[in-house]
Amino acid sequence: MNSNGKYSLIFNGLFTIFMVAPLVVVIGVSFTPTGYLEFPPSGLSLRWFRAILDNPDFIDAAWISLKLGVCSATVSTIVAVPAALAIGRERFLGREALQALFLSPLTVPTVVLGIAFLRLLSLLEINGTFIGLTLCHAIIITPFVLRLVLSSVVGIDQSIEKAAVSLGASGWVVFRRVTLPLIMPGVVGGWVLAFITSFDELTVTVFIVNPSTTTLPVRLFSHITQTTDPLIASVSTMVILFTVALMLLINRFYGLDRLLMGESR
Amino acid sequence: MNRLASAKPWLLSGPALLLFLVFLLIPLVMTFLLSFNSFSFYGGIEESYGLGNYIEILSDSYFYEIFLRTFLIALGTTILCVLLGVPEAYILLRMRPFARSLMLLVVLGPLLISVVVRTLGWSILLGNKGVINEFLIRLDLISSPVKMLYTSGGIVVALVHVMIPFMIIAVWAALQRRDASAEQAAESLGASPVKVFTRIVLPQAMPGILSGSLIVFSLSASAFATPAILGGRRIKVISTTVYDEFLNTLNWPLGAAIAVLLLVSVLVIMLSWNRLVEKRYSGVFE
């Protein structure tokens, strides 16, 4: 194993500062006792964290984001798992087109998706409803689930399933007892990644929410563009802590690098 | 038996296909059609079809400026991501496993944290009374604050922060497959670390750099949150313009036309880039 030289380590140090600086600043600012964004904070106060409790808007939005994340990740997983089985296993005409379609939300600019969803939902008269949001988010996050499940489907040694068949298992039993447990890491990883993506989604959501379904990122966004008080910093700090907690959890069970980089390792 | 066999994949992907038909293909087609409608301030959207919106966009230097700015920002972001991301990916790969997994959390973790939150951090850092300006003034390096917030440069810096994990992931994937002993071989033949990097590592990282650049460029060209927060009303890019047309001016057809132009240019750039890459690298890497 090569080790890095002095300059490499300096570069890495500066890079690390670059990556964490904005987060550190946000967390630092949220502890300010003053009424404006200051860094480093002149004192340590939980004033702005208490302020969150006085702002039901943010709490409601957080709930909606949480529910939306859970529902859309679940919908997306339910449709993506069988699709991944078909694409990863079967040879059929149109397979590549299908895969391209299911991955296409990654390439279409999000703002285009946002207005397309707005157009559809307003024609269907479900704009701003939770169900509309859920289905639109499901579209955006399906590529993530599909990719992770696909890589675990492709990674399965097919003779394991043949072995189950030769021992007398029917198609459904093979799926439930052998295939599903084997792709479970991909399914769980995909669900979590989908949840986080939905939880953080802004660009599409900003077009299709109404005041009663405003999500946390949208609430934060409109707050930032209107005023600058440390309340956004304290809410953001909560978001950071929540995400980091989730991240550590995934890292424990699945490996963050595997989650984000596919099957490498 | 054979009929069933050929129906199976379609049954399995049926639910996803239905979802994507109704919630992706149809809306995209509708948006495309919408971009040909016309709009009047009093009458709203009119059910007539014409190229009016496109002519309006293509003949107005205001929109030219927005498109040019958007793609220059995306280009700048991509170049910086390559310059910073490639060495960082290589450094990460050479780390000991424990340090590496710690650094991966630092490098990739931000990817999972809300863009709004990260951009808020940059706005605190970049403002006229922001952390960086205050710091530089205190060190007497500058006498009056440098304007960074509400500039394209500020947007690029924040976008690099948002996008660089994608570059690192792509380069990482390309370099991970490499045979590390090739570097040792080069060293044993007398190559300096810089030479090893430029002659041995870089060529192997190339496919990753190319695909990473593509991702970074197209995501930067359509980024919304960062330019919206850091650019304000003054520094508009395509996606913020679309947002304004849809939610402020309410001229949906014009907004749709701008969006279609964005989609088309992103697709054209992606396809031609892929072509280029395939031609250049066909056969060299699987």
Added chain:
Amino acid sequence: MSFLEIKALTKRFFDMTAVDDFSLSVERGEFVSLLGPSGCGKTTTLQMIAGFEDPSSGSIILNGRNLSKVPARKRGLGIVFQTYALFPHMTVEQNVAFGLEMRGISGDDRRQKIANALDLVKLSHLAKRFPKAMSGGQRQRVALARALVIEPELLLLDEPLSNLDAKLREEMQLELRRIQQDAGVTTLLVTHDQSEAMALSDRIAVMQNGRLMQIGTPFDTYESPKSSFISNFLGKSNCLDARLISTGDDGAKLDVNGIQITGPAVNLLPGKVLISLRPERIDIVDSAEGVLPARVLERIFLGDQWLFRLETTIGNLLVVRRNRGRREAEPGETVHIAWLPEHLRILPQSQENVA
């Protein structure tokens, strides 16, 4: 009718024929190996018997039952895959139990059968382990136990030992033979390793390009290969071009590169033939007894034996000599070689002189 009857089995993939008109009969309790080089269609044959590939034509009859309409999961065959294909999320015990569960066998009966199967492969002490915490040889045995516990009519083994290192492979060969005989199960083994096939099987079926070339006991196949391909594939062999001058009760007369030699009588027409001579049947002898002089080009010490490469007037020959702890000829030395005429094999060079 034999226990397993494979008749004119053929499998075509698009334009290529992977298995061509393959027929084979296997008796109950017999151990037969399908031996052949990579890509000759062994796996495809096995997959058709297992029910994972549909034959293009031909039939497979097991114990009087035509398998062609029987789905793979109802065939009740025991299969051991090259990669073992153990269920990684189940313990050894659960792996072995799976087939019994599918048959609705539960309770004491199941426990008893699992215990017996694990006993048979000597793995009772590892019943609660997961496959990933086991060595290659142990996994191999789990796979065997899992296949045998359902008491299959037929055991199919696809290169079961090819992932093991040389020493373990030898050990497992003996184990496999013992287990097969204890269980008394009819077995079909696919391998490209000739020594494995010879060590394990009652009969060997040699395949080439999807066709069955020869079938017989290991001894017969080794001693009387029907073609130069088989004589080279089974062990080492010196193959030389020759001309058959005449053949009769007193043996065959041959001309090899101008030298007259004799061999056993054959059922071939005079003309171009191939002769094959095993390296271990050629002796290095005193000049008086020698048939041919030869010059040592190379010699390699292999521990229990010496391998010589000799230059003679009939061509270069490989010769193997047991190491008896004596001095052997050095490269450059001239020696004399001899062989018994009946050890010569005369093979048709093509179909034309098959009588």
